Amino acid sequence: MEHILHILDWFLYILFAVNVLYLLVYSLASLRRCKPFASAPAKKHKCFAILIAAYREDAVILPTVHACLAQDYPDEKYDVVVISDHMQPRTNAALSSLPIKLLQVDFEKSTNTKSLKAALEYLDKDNYDIALVIDADNIIAPSYLSEVNNAFAVAGVRVVQTHRIAKNLNTDMAYLDAVSEEINNSIFRLGHANLGMSAALIGSGMAFEYPLFYDAMMSNTSVGGFDRVLEMKLLYKGVHFHYLPDTLVKDEKIQKANNFYQQRRRWLSAQYYSFFEFANHLLPAIRDGKWDFCDKLYQQISFSRVLLLGFVFIIALAYSLCAPSLACKWWGIFILLLLALALAIPRRYWQWRLLRAVCWVPCSFLLMLLNLFRLKEANKRFIHTEHGVD
Template sequence: MIAILIYFGIAVAYVFFFAIASKFYKKGSAKKGLDIENINFLFMVPAYKEDAVIIETAKNIISQPDFGSKDEVVIIADQLKPETITHLEELKVTVIEVFFEKSTKAKAINSAMKSLESWGRKYNAVVLLDADNHLVEGYITKTKESYVSGNQIIQTHRIAKNLDTTMAKLDAISEEINNSIFRLGHHNVGLSAALIGSGLVMNYDLFVSYLRKIDVVSGFDKQLELDVMKDKLLIEYLEEAYVLDEKVRNTQVFETQRTRWLAAQWNFAKQNFLSAWVELFKNGNVDFFNKVIQFVLPPRLILVGVLGLMLIFSLIFPAYLTEIISLNALLWAGLLIATPTYLLKMLNMKVLLELPKVFFSMLKAILKIGKAKQKFLHTPHGA
């Protein structure tokens, strides 16, 4: 029991420390008014069976007032319908069709980059987006200014596109807590921000060189994150550059999504746990060590659920009551500090009553992680 309390205690302290750190904002290194006219971005959007949302996403990007004449949108069409591809081509975006027996995001991106290379296309940086993502006005200018300021790898601020169901609200809160703890909090203490897999801006040549080495079923962004951190490259967090992301509307989609994420997290934790200690003590690589520790710690929802159950049992069978009450209080304090005010206002009894259902969906996701190791688990958008 003591070992369990120590493990959860480390996880709670981690959440609380970086939640507090997120409140002491350290301004990014981007400078306004820089010459960005000659900087060209490739907006790359992998779209696996995403006919419902991809057209609106393409329209959103090319309609941005600061979309440059040298910028380009590439849609990676993996099993899109012919009529969707025709519509995209009419929008004057580049469509690259890919065909795989077993599709993965890493395969699709690498295949598209090979096509671009064969066509002789050159870009300063790639902006990687999900098929449901929409840019908020000013995104392109802000990211180009950050890039010109010297930031080679930038994670931008992903926020909820929809808050139309209780599950979507919980998902939005979870995303913003992660933004506060794993991005802004880390940025403020001088560590790399965590990558999400979309809203990523990266030097094009760097992106190509790293992606060529990646071939995983799921979690390609985590592999990319580990690789760049092992090379001691800093990941900047640009909080003021917003990209809208569709939140899951029901627990079934949530369960599938979390199954994929947890499988990747557990896999990378096992693969890199020992090397993380070597990197820390031999090379002084705090970023890489910290990233692997993140993978080892339990997800926030599991923390909330398990500590809540432990509190109930300790009230019935008094044991370690003070310690468990303290951990619960510190955890909730950290989570509330990390949640933006506009989302805190949405917390009501209906949302809180959804938590047990979501917790048990998370437990079911843990039991299914074996499936995610064998094939890519797709979570549909626009449904």
């Protein structure tokens, strides 16, 4: 019996250690600033379709649209397309008065996938070079389109992910969410880009060659997390995702624990759904050297950072109380995990507020743990995150 427990201990240790070392490697890689690959202004202005799926987003949609219309970019070279789903008549009236394309839909079971596909069917495919997807709560600077256009002028660039940052830091939960997003940016985008890997997509602030996006989306049937399925499809085709760390898009951060619970449930469901959807492609991908796809598939099955922190800490603490001789190696990877996360946090977030925000981590762990038991139902319906800063 003792021998079996010893084997189980090492099995769990290796499982968690691989997760920790993965984060540490890319966190260290993010410490070097990646070189901008678009150093000169583009000679040609490509045509953009800015796609905004707006489900019950009355509180935030108008500032987002106004920011899109205020671009330092030729007006005739981009269209703002709002897909209005279950929004108030007064909001639709206000949108109708603006120089945008407004598509009103009324799905019985709404999803971002359905909204974006409706927009693609509505638009003339031949009129656009680039599809830019942003969330209804996002704010972009006037230079945003020009910077993305410069990136697409570089040979071989077909997909770019811009740098999503916090729009609000009004609560400790929002501050923690902002820090979490920047850790993701450091590890899964900047760190990956520095090592020549594809940056992770994030659901908004991402731009694609229009035909590429059209083909991938029209065959997408995901309920939540359309971006997960989208990136798996494109990575398997060998498409590389570039990262623009200096091109910013402001995104509203979660302010309350309940919204955190709902949002992370959608994210976890999408993560595991995409893994099982594409797991059968792993061996062909290894055979063909599609390492970006393999890397992304591993991300889908790996532990989220909050769960990883909680599980490693609990196991290390339990061994310290019951079997001290086995605890040292667990405390070792716990320290390495803390180091990986600390290195990935930008300097501007190292404030006293960070200590208060960290106090929400145990609560976040419990909420994520509960989410593990509710993933099946989460993929059957669209879970909407309410927006609007209190």
